[in-house]
């Protein structure tokens with residue numbers, strides 16, 4: 487019966503956790519029976535959001551990364567990625583394709599990719615307090631029983 | 633990071649493998665640059681056949697290799713790109729600034 491499913495994770499901002507986070511969400515999302523393409527989009531978006539916490543939110547120290555996933559009615563995966571790091575001064579600027587405050591190992595495409603790969607994307611941030619990314623992805627119901 | 637590569641007629645082919653994310657990108661970037669510096673190829677081909685996942689960190693890897701090859705006045709080619717990395721590269725318009733030799737059949 488319909489009690490909506492969810493999971494919450496918290497881990498330190500170590501880069502080794504990037505692969506863990508996207509794999510965990512991919513496993514959780516499997517119950518929505520996504521296609522490989524849909525799963526690829528979700529993993530990419532999670533990787534971008536978690537990487538931003540690791541690289542930008544806590545540039546010089548480790549801090550907590552909070553990841554929440556929920557299944558909403560109509561086959562929607564709801565994701566929240568949150569940090570308590572330095573925050574973003576100018577969100578419009580951060581959203582601009584190719585804009586980065588990182589070094590030449592960053593492309594400035596993370597936010598653009600999250601926005602285009604997910605059905606809904608919302609970014610909120612308070613400088614000095616932290617940043618929250620809230621995104622949703624509808625998984626198309628395909629034929630077959632469920 | 634051990635990346636397999638081979639050289640023929642000043643054409644350097646590097647096979648990328650595994651998952652390219654921020655955790656792995658720096659090392660991949662350095663390895664690719666080192667190989668380009670050692671072999672000074674006229675063409676460098678990055679082969680994506682065995683890339684199982686790539687996020688926007690991979691875009692930086694490609695741009696880095698592109699700058700390196702531009703400095704040598706050589707060309708960078710990408711080949712055998714699976715669907716997931718291809719979608720990420722396309723989001724950055726990479727297909728407009730590098731040559732894509734063969735896409736992976738879907």
Ligand SMILES: Nc1ncnc2c1ncn2[C@@H]1O[C@H](COP(=O)(O)OP(=O)(O)O)[C@@H](O)[C@H]1O
Pocket residue numbers: 534538539541542543544569571572573574580581585586587588592593594595596597598617688
């Ligand atoms: N969680 C975050 N905390 C602080 N700053 C962030 C966060 N996420 C994004 N940013 C800022 O937004 C910019 C753009 O992010 P993004 O599009 O992912 O590109 P990149 O990560 O390659 O810099 C970053 O360079 C950074 O300045």
Ligand SMILES: [Mg+2]
Pocket residue numbers: 534537538595596597688
């Ligand atoms: Mg990013």
